[in-house]
Amino acid sequence: MSESDSTPFDPRGARVLLTGASSGIGAALAERLAAEGATLGLVGRDAGRLAATLAACEAHSTGHRSFVCDLADWDALDALAADVLAWGGVDCLINNAGIPKHKDVFHLDAETVDLVMRVNYSSPVRLTLALLPHMAERGSGRIVMVSSVAATLSSPGEGAYDASKAALSVFSEAMAIDVWDHGIRVNIVYPGVVDTPLFLVPDNDPLSPDIEKIPVAEFVDGMMAGLAEDRLEIYVPAFFHDIAKGKAQNVGGFIAGSVGWIRQQQGRA
Numbered sequence: 001m002s003e004s005d006s007t008p009f010d011p012r013g014a015r016v017l018l019t020g021a022s023s024g025i026g027a028a029l030a031e032r033l034a035a036e037g038a039t040l041g042l043v044g045r046d047a048g049r050l051a052a053t054l055a056a057c058e059a060h061s062t063g064h065r066s067f068v069c070d071l072a073d074w075d076a077l078d079a080l081a082a083d084v085l086a087w088g089g090v091d092c093l094i095n096n097a098g099i100p101k102h103k104d105v106f107h108l109d110a111e112t113v114d115l116v117m118r119v120n121y122s123s124p125v126r127l128t129l130a131l132l133p134h135m136a137e138r139g140s141g142r143i144v145m146v147s148s149v150a151a152t153l154s155s156p157g158e159g160a161y162d163a164s165k166a167a168l169s170v171f172s173e174a175m176a177i178d179v180w181d182h183g184i185r186v187n188i189v190y191p192g193v194v195d196t197p198l199f200l201v202p203d204n205d206p207l208s209p210d211i212e213k214i215p216v217a218e219f220v221d222g223m224m225a226g227l228a229e230d231r232l233e234i235y236v237p238a239f240f241h242d243i244a245k246g247k248a249q250n251v252g253g254f255i256a257g258s259v260g261w262i263r264q265q266q267g268r269a
């Protein structure tokens with residue numbers, strides 16, 4: 001793999017299946033992709049909000065479709081994959097749907113850990129495996145995984161979420177090698193903290209008010225720039241990449257620093 005082998009993503013004329021299109025990053029990204037000439041298959045659970053995203057896309061062009069689907073339900077997910085293949089398959093799959101879990105280990109139960117892993121890891125992997133053979137047959141395709149900086153930074157109080165995203169990232173890295181000679185490209189997106197309804201999902205501890213969120217439009221700009229350059233890892237904001245590299249060089253120091261930060265947050269420093 002070398003820089004000269006990179007295949008920049010061009011939305012013009014591309015058929016893109018985008019999960020998590022009914023809210024936040026997915027809703028904004030859908031409209032941006034439609035504006036840049038892609039045809040969207042939009043996936044979400046909430047039919048009303050999905051219809052709003054579809055209408056926003058249709059303001060730019062026609063041919064888009066919506067698929068109401070609970071991606072944690074394997075029968076529904078398999079039926080979605082069959083519908084997408086019957087639609088003609090896709091040039092690009094963006095696995096963006098996900099759920100937060102901001103709870104420390106003293107407040108986690110095993111069922112919650114399983115659900116987070118099912119939605120954030122097993123589900124995108126299952127959808128990818130269902131659509132991959134069609135891409136391989138054509139000798140082209142792109143799979144974009146929306147992970148999180150939590151995957152590499154082990155965000156405190158988010159062990160279940162961090163682990164689900166880390167699993168998604170590592171699976172994607174290995175997959176990038178497996179599919180390279182089949183004309184299929186993989187991009188892993190690492191959002192920092194983006195201002196979306198994710199932070200309003202019930203049964204989660206609130207985000208510290210000290211943490212700054214970036215606007216979703218700024219995030220989408222960064223993600224699209226990373227895809228245009230076909231970067232394997234797309235960190236938005238980009239400085240999180242340096243923090244991740246620093247952590248990898250000194251995990252013990254990073255964990256000690258995080259403990260200090262938590263104590264400060266709790267007024268115990």
Ligand SMILES: NC(=O)c1ccc[n+]([C@@H]2O[C@H](COP(=O)([O-])OP(=O)(O)OC[C@H]3O[C@@H](n4cnc5c(N)ncnc54)[C@H](OP(=O)(O)O)[C@@H]3O)[C@@H](O)[C@H]2O)c1
Pocket residue numbers: 019020021022023024025026043044045046047049069070071072096097098099100119146147148149150190191192193194195196197198199201
């Ligand atoms: N916002 C951030 O700061 C941030 C940071 C790092 C990573 N991320 C990741 O970015 C992605 C998008 O998050 P967001 O911030 O845009 O959050 P969001 O506004 O809460 O949107 C989440 C999307 O995922 C969909 N979804 C959740 N569970 C689903 C299920 N079982 N079946 C089908 N769809 C499901 C939701 O659909 P319905 O609403 O229709 O159920 C919604 O469209 C997630 O993977 C998240 O982990 C976000």
